[in-house]
Amino acid sequence: MAMLVVAVATTLVAGALWQQSALARETENERALAQARWLLRGAIDWASVILQEDARTSSVDHRGEPWAVPLADTRLNENDGRTPAYIAGAIDDEQGKFNLRNLNAGDGVDRNEVAVLRRLLVLLRIDTRFADLIAQRTVAAVSQQRTQADLGRAFADELLQVGLEQDALERLREFVTVLPEPTPLNANTAPAELLAARIPDLELLDAKRLVAGRDRAHFKDLGDAIQRVRQLVPQASENGLAVTTRYFSVDGTVSFGSAHVSARALVRRDPNRMEVIWLREGA
Numbered sequence: 001m002a003m004l005v006v007a008v009a010t011t012l013v014a015g016a017l018w019q020q021s022a023l024a025r026e027t028e029n030e031r032a033l034a035q036a037r038w039l040l041r042g043a044i045d046w047a048s049v050i051l052q053e054d055a056r057t058s059s060v061d062h063r064g065e066p067w068a069v070p071l072a073d074t075r076l077n078e079n080d081g082r083t084p085a086y087i088a089g090a091i092d093d094e095q096g097k098f099n100l101r102n103l104n105a106g107d108g109v110d111r112n113e114v115a116v117l118r119r120l121l122v123l124l125r126i127d128t129r130f131a132d133l134i135a136q137r138t139v140a141a142v143s144q145q146r147t148q149a150d151l152g153r154a155f156a157d158e159l160l161q162v163g164l165e166q167d168a169l170e171r172l173r174e175f176v177t178v179l180p181e182p183t184p185l186n187a188n189t190a191p192a193e194l195l196a197a198r199i200p201d202l203e204l205l206d207a208k209r210l211v212a213g214r215d216r217a218h219f220k221d222l223g224d225a226i227q228r229v230r231q232l233v234p235q236a237s238e239n240g241l242a243v244t245t246r247y248f249s250v251d252g253t254v255s256f257g258s259a260h261v262s263a264r265a266l267v268r269r270d271p272n273r274m275e276v277i278w279l280r281e282g283a
Contacts, residue, residue, distance in 0.1 A: 037261055037281070039076070039085060040254045044265050047091050047250045048274040055269060061245040062188035062218035067091045073253075089252035094266065095245040096189030097177040098197070100159050103135040104142040104182075110135075116240070120175060120197035123204055126168045133162035177249075179266075180277060184242035187225045188218050199229060199236050206232045219243045246270065247277075 050067050058065065070090035077085055098120060102113040109132075118131040138159050156176045160169055175194060185198050192207035199207075210232065219225035222243050229236045246269055253262040263281040267274055 035085075035256050035259070037254075039087060039256060040252050040261050040263050040281075043087055043089055043252045043254065044250050044263070044267075044276065044279070047089065047248075047252075048267060048269075048276075051091070051248060051267070051269050052272075052274055055271070060188060060218065060220065060243045061093060061186060062243075063093075063215070064218060067248070068093075068189075083257045084255075086255040087252065089250065092249045092251070093186055093189040093245050094177045094179060094247040094249050095183050095186040095242070096191070096194070098175055098185070098194060099179045099183045100134065100138050100156060100176055101142070101179050102182045103138045109139055116197050119200075120193060121172070123193045123196060124168075124171045124175070126164070126172060130162055130164060130168075134159060137162055177247075179247050180268075183247065184240050186243060186245050187222075187229075187241045188214065188243045189245070198240055199233060201233050202229070202236070 047067075054061070054065055054067050062068075068091065071088055073086050073088040075084055075086050098117060103110055103117065105111075105113075114131050114135045117134065118128045121128045121131055141159060156173065156178045157169075159178060160172060160176070164172065175191070185194060187195065190198070192204060192211045195210060196202045196204045196207040202210075210228065213228065219228070220243075222238055222241065225241060225243055226236065226238045248267050248269065250265045250267060251262070252264075253260070261281065263279060265279045266277040268277055
């Protein structure tokens with residue numbers, strides 16, 4: 001009987017210790033996750049500071065500026081015995097992409113923007129019939145939104161679900177975005193495919209040459225951009241083009257102990273003001 005009592009007591013104590021240890025680990029993990037999230041929010045704020053400083057010192061936006069340099073995985077604290085914290089991130093110009101929001105004309109589909117999207121699909125070797133389907137889906141989504149912020153949460157993937165094959169969806173995804181309002185394409189940051197799609201009669205090969213020259217010496221203003229474009233397409237218009245940007249995406253990842261948190265935010269830069277339009281987080 002005594003041995004049985006000792007065995008039962010030992011089992012109960014062991015179970016209690018295991019539960020206490022599991023609770024301690026859970027509490028520690030929750031604390032690490034909370035601290036990682038705070039670090040990530042701080043990183044997004046820091047990215048906003050970088051963009052504000054860029055606006056103060058430059059009148060154009062291009063990929064030779066500090067904001068365009070990604071942050072490699074970097075340790076935030078010294079090797080001093082404390083829990084190591086690492087952060088990595090990048091800022092991207094969302095106006096260097098095709099804004100699906102442009103497809104909505106207010107009273108229906110904007111046929112001119114559909115034509116731009118159709119040219120982009122041709123360059124990406126995607127069936128052009130999907131241009132009209134994406135436009136119709138976008139207009140329907142816009143009509144259901146109540147505010148610009150609501151529209152900002154309609155991520156591009158949701159608007160591309162029109163029957164595209166997975167490989168076509170992957171090719172198109174990197175060239176499109178969804179912003180709260182119609183926006184021009186930043187000629188200083190857009191890839192050659194988008195410039196060729198935006199500017200009628202600009203061949204892809206010529207667009208690649210234009211981008212190569214731009215990357216060596218960015219467009220100083222819209223007039224400079226149009227002048228260089230007209231060397232290739234004399235009748236080119238400045239419609240739909242810009243050399244500055246309001247909307248940027250910020251991607252960040254933080255590792256703190258056992259916690260790994262990533263987030264993506266869309267920020268809007270106005271004079272003397274930065275606003276986070278939406279923030280999507282994943283652990």
